[in-house]
Amino acid sequence: MPCLVAKSPYTAFARIxxxxxxxxxxxxxVHALATVDPTAEVDAGAxxxxxxxxxxxxxxxxxxxxxxxxxxxxxxxxGPASVLVARVxxxxxxxxxxxxxxxxxxxxxxxxxxxxxxxxHWIKVPQLGGVVVGDDCEIGANxxxxxxxxxxxxxxxxxxxxxxxxxxxxxxxxxxxxxxxxTAIAGSARIGSYCLIGGAVGITGHLEVCDRVTVTAMSLVxxxxxxxxxxxxxxxxxxxxxxxxxxxxxxxxxxxxxxIGALSKD
Numbered sequence: 001m002p003c004l005v006a007k008s009p010y011t012a013f014a015r016i017x018x019x020x021x022x023x024x025x026x027x028x029x030v031h032a033l034a035t036v037d038p039t040a041e042v043d044a045g046a047x048x049x050x051x052x053x054x055x056x057x058x059x060x061x062x063x064x065x066x067x068x069x070x071x072x073x074x075x076x077x078x079g080p081a082s083v084l085v086a087r088v089x090x091x092x093x094x095x096x097x098x099x100x101x102x103x104x105x106x107x108x109x110x111x112x113x114x115x116x117x118x119x120x121h122w123i124k125v126p127q128l129g130g131v132v133v134g135d136d137c138e139i140g141a142n143x144x145x146x147x148x149x150x151x152x153x154x155x156x157x158x159x160x161x162x163x164x165x166x167x168x169x170x171x172x173x174x175x176x177x178x179x180x181x182x183t184a185i186a187g188s189a190r191i192g193s194y195c196l197i198g199g200a201v202g203i204t205g206h207l208e209v210c211d212r213v214t215v216t217a218m219s220l221v222x223x224x225x226x227x228x229x230x231x232x233x234x235x236x237x238x239x240x241x242x243x244x245x246x247x248x249x250x251x252x253x254x255x256x257x258x259x260i261g262a263l264s265k266d
Contacts, residue, residue, distance in 0.1 A: 029047065040056065041058075047066065061080040063081040065083045066084045072084075076090045081098055083101045091110050106142060112146035114187075131146075133145075139161045143164060156175035170188040174191060174195065180199035192209055195213045208226075210228060215231050
């Protein structure tokens, strides 16, 4: 029977499957139930769906699609052929490049988590930056990308974010990096290019991960990674009784290490 032989079968499958789900062409125009600020610019070739809101000084480029219920705040840019699927919110100063796809419920440009303690009370640190998303990126449903405190939060080209990811303020993610669901990246972290970040990974703030690093699921990154490779810290599941025994022994590790150290000196 006919068959296809390919060096990369999964890539070939992806290209073939795309033929069975062609992207719908934009239907140019602004829906009667949409609201557009007088100072906003909407290209004649863009599609703006019902219940959308476009704020002051924002620009919607040719071929862009805003699905139902999207909110584009002030000073935002939606680049050519980019798609906000539905109920996407660009809060303020968000710039999307070309062919960006943002799935339902995502929020880009909300305030970062900036707080200062003063006399026993929190003071909010104003978030003056924005969010810059490069060409060909994809952002999953209900993912949140905070705008920067002073500089911008930046995703380089072809970054792929899964659902339910938190990207803190001033984070930078390099080109062609993919991040799986439920990962949280704290503020001012720097992630390199061609990285693979597994699901539910935690990355603390103000550190750097170099290019071509893989972090496996449920890992916690608390210090910079300077060499490419695969890194892990999550504990694989095991039978409950064994886990409880190991947990009890874990509490004794320091004492055991001290005893072994003392014996090695004798």
